[in-house]
Amino acid sequence: MSKASLLLREASPPTPTPTPNPSPQGGGEPTESVAPLQAHLAETQSPPRSANNTGVAAALRHARYILSENAVTGFAFALFLLIVLAALLGPYLVPYDPLASDTASALRAPSAAHWFGTDQLGRDVFSRVVVATRLDFVIAIASVALVFLMGGLAGVAAGFFGGWTDRVVGRIADTIMAFPLFVLAMGIVAALGNTVENVVLATAIVNFPLYARVARAEANVRREAGFVLAARLSGNGEMRILLAQVLPNIMPIMVVQMSLTMGYAILNAAGLSFIGLGVRPPTAEWGIMVAEGAAFMVSGEWWNAFFPGAALMVAVFCFNLLGDGLRDIVDPQRRT
């Protein structure tokens, strides 16, 4: 679909920036079309490296100010810590073995002994929900990290180099965007093989256009920035400028992007395991637990599907709030 390229265009300046002038005499003086860009950059650009110390302190102060202003983000952050804690320590804290079945006490309603009740095999739902946190969390983190590597780097290269790199990356993003994303993820996992690794890969691939788009737009406005010109003038190669100058500069925005898509990554992975892709029983994972509990919903045993589903919802909600909060800190202009 041309949607991706439309969005790509929308985020970048309307007039194509001229390709960098490699001749030594022209390199120093900004051409006419670069000047307004630099003026724009003067406002948005982060302070130079020497001022890093005060910059960090100021950022922290700013973060605290935003947090005090927005209690919701603080709440989301606390929730996030809780999820991380459950992911790290969950297996050591839970009262029961998440895989141990006890058919004598199958399908019991929540009680003091089993806080979230027991499932059709008598397994403790609470233990399973807590233990599943790690797997869901790892899947989400891994897929987001992977798409950051693929989409982020491809997007930065596309925005910085332009030309055919830009066209190839744009074409790939367009093709991915031509599919309904969940459907494409289904197809990829089914084709590559029904494993957790492929769920991670598929989730990463369907998020590729988002990352490539953001990274491209951000790299594009910086390709003629003062610090890039300075680095070029002092003899740095293009690749080095890209990785050492441009990439670190767009990191904050990419981090926001990662936390914004984290929730979607969890939802996508859980949706895939709900229809039987990726994680296999008896492994504890939220999506598959909801799928297993679904049959009991019509007969009134709600706890089986409700608690893992609620955990999933809380996690996604937390990441979405956190993403919004982080965006407010990094990019106040887009605050809604």
Place this chain on the structure above:
Amino acid sequence: MLRMAAKRMLIAVPSLVGVVIVTFLLTRALPGDPAAYFAGPAATKEAIEQIRVRLGLDKPLYVQFVRYVGDLARGDLGNSLTTGQPVVYEIKTRLPASAELTLLGLVVAMSIAVPLGIFAATRPNSMIDHLCRVIATAGVSLPVFFTGLILIYVFYYLLGWAPAPLGRLDVFFSPPQHVTGFYLIDSLIAGDSEAFAASLKQLVLPALTLGIFALAPIARMTRASMLAVLASDFVRTARASGLSPITVVVTYAFRNAMLPVVTTLGMVFSFLLGANVLVEKVFAWPGIGSFAVEALIASDFAPLQGFVLTMAVMYVALNLVIDVLYGVIDPRVRIEA
């Protein structure tokens, strides 16, 4: 107008080519043995070898691609192993069920989200504005299969209002005569009000599930674009000229604010078509989504490939419609084109 539509259609061609290439690659160029995929898990070595030759998998990749495109052009997507029917036939008979559900889901989403967004924008920081924000954030956080199950528990098990979540029509009713494939419309054509009510009852919960899922981005976008439009000069002028607030909002602001909302519909459809698969599984809906899930469980690859292709082609077509619609709403787009 027509020229614009034609031009836009040309832009969709590369997308379609991309879609065909990707669905081809999904089966052929990937690790594993596609012949084994197509033969199914129970096939013997000889059967796999036979299928390899029959599908032309022993030929070079570009020959296979040409063959694949040729098959597509003839409307041949292979046969389903589980049902023995051609995939095209299965998809054709099941598509109306999915389309009816998805469209109704969109209608539900639009009819809640658009008024909500407008109210939120006309009264910033009021209760309804906060409500809109909460719904917009909560809506995207809800796993669609989870919403469906909760609705089933509340409305079927607890309250007993909804019928059992088992397909499009209660077993006591026979489906109306096939005209459009949409039971709601077909039963009206047949003048069968009981079948209409019965199929509507089955539709309410799944459509609501889809609607709740899709409403968040629409509400968010409506609110944001309404806010921008309400702050613009022409709205100020309209207000200063003494037009009633309702005329200003409905006649002037609304139409202009709809433009970005129509653009988001593309994304909303991507969500809806994906969520459709999950909702169909939850409600045992006999659409193409549950067809694909069944095929997935049986490792039956041809239907899945057909499903992915159908969904993608539909999505490309929907985006095309949305862009043309955009031209209808905004004359400026037409002039540019």
